[in-house]
Amino acid sequence: MIRAFLVDDEMHALQLLEYFLKTIGDVDIVGQAGNGPEALTMLQACKPDVLFLDIEMPGMNGIELAEVIRNEYPGLPIIFVTAYDQYAVAAFEQEAIDYLLKPLELPRLQKTMARVRRELARNAESSIDEAVPQSNRKLTIRLLGAFYAGAEGVGEIKWRTAKERELLAFLAAHSSMRVHRDTIIEQLWPEEHYQKAKIYLHTCISLLRKHFKQLGFEQILNYEQERYSLDPDKLDNDVIVFRRLIQQLTTDSSGSFSYAEAKTALSAYRGRLLQEEDYAWAHAEAEWLDKSACQLRMLLSEQYMKQSAYDKVIKLAQETIAYSPYDEEAYRLLMNAHHAMGNNVQVMQVYRELADKLDEMQIRPSQVTSELYSRICRI
Missing domain, CATH: 3.40.50.2300 (Response regulator)
Structure with a gap:
């Protein structure tokens, strides 16, 4: 019956x-x-x-x-x-x-x-297989750099629509919280009529559930009190890892960050958040993550300067400039490292590169940077 x-x-x-x-x-x-x-x-x-x-x-x-x-x-x-x-x-x-x-x-x-x-x-x-313990596999989501979602042994999710892909990226980027349905609609379907947007959302949610079921993760997407969330215990999420490593940074008695912890945290930052996508909702978070990574590079660069590891300082300073092309502190570190290696010609090139970029905005290098350049040139 x-x-x-x-x-x-x-x-x-x-x-x-x-x-x-x-x-x-x-x-x-x-x-x-x-x-x-x-x-x-x-x-x-x-x-x-x-x-x-x-x-x-x-x-x-x-x-x-x-x-x-x-x-x-x-x-x-x-x-x-x-x-x-x-x-x-x-x-x-x-x-x-x-x-x-x-x-x-x-x-x-x-x-x-x-x-x-x-x-x-x-x-x-x-239901006969329900008594078999589930594996400890996790859904892998990469948001830093190129977006990826998949699982070991199964491969990457094959997307049917661009919006279901963006929805998973949104939920993964906000996986530390439960996001209200209306917030998702405002961010992903801002121009649509509310009732139609709700149907689009429910359709994308259902498509995600199908993908997760095929990968063996049926209970990873939760819904409660009109809020959606991904189960963090079932995720291998690089943004979660990077945030956690930043939060775990400790300082010694002088207030300096642990060199080893800063290096580990920076190694987890493999690129700008969703760098190949044009998601307006991701811009603010991407800026915050970029700024955090730049701060880590500067901390490590200062350590490397003390250790006379100038080649490493140059590499980190160049990475910082690639992400933040107007960061004068990074240019000063680069100039100091080249000077310490006896490459004053490179110092001149670095300063001119900075001056040319700032000139596009009709401003000049700061007094601190200009004085550093002048002092190196006099030596």
């Missing part, structure tokens, strides 16, 4: 669906609800095998309700029932096993129930 739960705000629609299901037979109607919140309250006690959800309902519509249910009951089959075929794509993207258009027809519903039986049979077979 298949246990079915029905959700529709129209009583006559519920009655007709119930009548058809009883006519088909081998179906037990374990619960009915007229809206999303009521359905969520009843679901745990009813323990259905399949859900029939109307889409057009006041407040929480069927697509939104399905998103909550997918998070709490990931394997529960869903069938959408609606009078509006405009929702067909969104319905199937929510991994609904079928989509019924009102007015209902008995032959069409019989085909749907045949699909339900096949789906439940597959679920029963797969």
Whole structure:
């Protein structure tokens, strides 16, 4: 006997669906609800095998309700029932096993129930493997430099749309927090009508869930109180690692940072945040991360200067200038390192490079930089 739960705000629609299901037979109607919140309250006690959800309902519509249910009951089959075929794509993207258009027809519903039986049979077979411990594999996400998302032994995610890719990047970049649905919509679909943007969001969320399921990470994307988040314990996220290493930097009695810790933190910074993408929401975070990496380079450069490791100072200063072409402190370190190696011609070239860049903005090098240059030239 298949246990079915029905959700529709129209009583006559519920009655007709119930009548058809009883006519088909081998179906037990374990619960009915007229809206999303009521359905969520009843679901745990009813323990259905399949859900029939109307889409057009006041407040929480069927697509939104399905998103909550997918998070709490990931394997529960869903069938959408609606009078509006405009929702067909969104319905199937929510991994609904079928989509019924009102007015209902008995032959069409019989085909749907045949699909339900096949789906439940597959679920029963797969449940045999539930007792097998899951591996400690993690989903790898690289945001520093070129964007990458995939898993060892499986490969990179094959994207269907650019927006699902951007959504994963957004959630990964904000993986230290739970992000409200409306915040995501404002950042990724700022020009779209709110109701349409919600459908786009739910579609992309569903596509991500499909990707994660294929990679073996079904419970990595969470939804609670209209907020989305990625489970950090199941991620290998380079931005998370870099932030953590910065936060863990310790100082000695003189207030100096640990040389070894600063070097380890900088090694985790492999490029600008999403450097090949043009995501407006990422710009501020990219600037902060760049600034943090530049500070680490300067700390290490000062250490290398004390150790007379001038070649390393030059390398770090050049990397800083590549990210921050107007950072005069980096130019001064570069000038000092070249001077210490006896390369005063290089000092002149570095100073002229800085002067030319600043001249484009109609400003001159600072007094500190100019005095350093003059002092080196007099030696």
